[in-house]
Amino acid sequence: MENRVHIPAGHVLTVWASLLVLTAVTVTVAGLHLGSFSVFTAIAIAAVKASLVLLFFMRLKVEPVIFRVMLLAAAATITVIMALTFADVAFR
Amino acid sequence: MSAAVPAPHTHRDPEVSRIGMWLFLLTEMLLFAGCFLAYAVFRVRYSGDFHFAAQELNLSLGLVNTLVLLTSSLTMVLAIAAMEQGRAGRAAAWTGATIALGAVFLVVKGFEWAAKFRHGIYPNSPALAAAHTPGEQVFYGLYYTLTGLHALHVVIGMVVLAVMLVFVLRAARSAEGEGPGALADRLENAGLYWHLVDVIWIFLFPLFYLIS
Numbered sequence A: 001m002e003n004r005v006h007i008p009a010g011h012v013l014t015v016w017a018s019l020l021v022l023t024a025v026t027v028t029v030a031g032l033h034l035g036s037f038s039v040f041t042a043i044a045i046a047a048v049k050a051s052l053v054l055l056f057f058m059r060l061k062v063e064p065v066i067f068r069v070m071l072l073a074a075a076a077t078i079t080v081i082m083a084l085t086f087a088d089v090a091f092r
Numbered sequence B: 001m002s003a004a005v006p007a008p009h010t011h012r013d014p015e016v017s018r019i020g021m022w023l024f025l026l027t028e029m030l031l032f033a034g035c036f037l038a039y040a041v042f043r044v045r046y047s048g049d050f051h052f053a054a055q056e057l058n059l060s061l062g063l064v065n066t067l068v069l070l071t072s073s074l075t076m077v078l079a080i081a082a083m084e085q086g087r088a089g090r091a092a093a094w095t096g097a098t099i100a101l102g103a104v105f106l107v108v109k110g111f112e113w114a115a116k117f118r119h120g121i122y123p124n125s126p127a128l129a130a131a132h133t134p135g136e137q138v139f140y141g142l143y144y145t146l147t148g149l150h151a152l153h154v155v156i157g158m159v160v161l162a163v164m165l166v167f168v169l170r171a172a173r174s175a176e177g178e179g180p181g182a183l184a185d186r187l188e189n190a191g192l193y194w195h196l197v198d199v200i201w202i203f204l205f206p207l208f209y210l211i212s
Helices: A009-030 A036-057 A065-089 B014-045 B047-054 B059-084 B088-118 B126-131 B134-173 B180-210
Strands: none
Touching: A009 A036, A009 B059, A009 B180, A036 B059, A036 B180, A065 B014, B014 B047, B014 B134, B014 B180, B047 B134, B047 B180, B059 B088, B059 B180, B088 B134, B088 B180, B126 B134, B134 B180
């Protein structure tokens, strides 16, 4: 048997509550019409929410480091693809 | 049975099976990343049209679905935790709740799409071609592609969880079959898929409903 560190039920509920609060925050901020800043905050809040799900619900926090390395490799690939695409599209 | 027959050895390596699941999930992330890239490029090109078209989407329905999906991730975690403690009955109840929340998400999405269809807004519709700008047509094309692809993943996740529910219910009824540990590992892999569907929606929601 593998010995895994478990995330306590209390933490899971806190994460869920945080996700709901962040959803309320992102909807509120979007209603303020802050222009290009609102796009940035919307994506930043989404990234925080996704990180919470990945770390606590998908347990990346307590998985061996190889899981995070794999995810970072995929994230880096996506970042490179996006950067190269915009390097093309932005200067046409 | 004679004593010479060795006990059957079942090899389990839950960590490696989770790595396999994660590798699959990473390919799913790349699939959606490609769609998000298309969204980003067209949003830069038609920012005004995207802004205008997004205002026509129903924020309340999108918000309700966000809360439904976030909560379904919680019930999924609780189902796996119950299974790890060997409480199959409780795990079955939480798995059932997760499937039910997935169904609620799809029903809400169905109403949302139906309302758009009634207004003649669907891919390649005459109303969309006549009364809307190219940017708005692209916006709705991306909207239907991404929410449709995501809804397909919700359906697949519900089917996977329904199959897992059968196994969990079987374990709840008898002590036979595979041990609760092995079942918890499989339920966790199914759960990883379900959480990924949630993660994708976390990005879809602001990009389509909040950018106006």
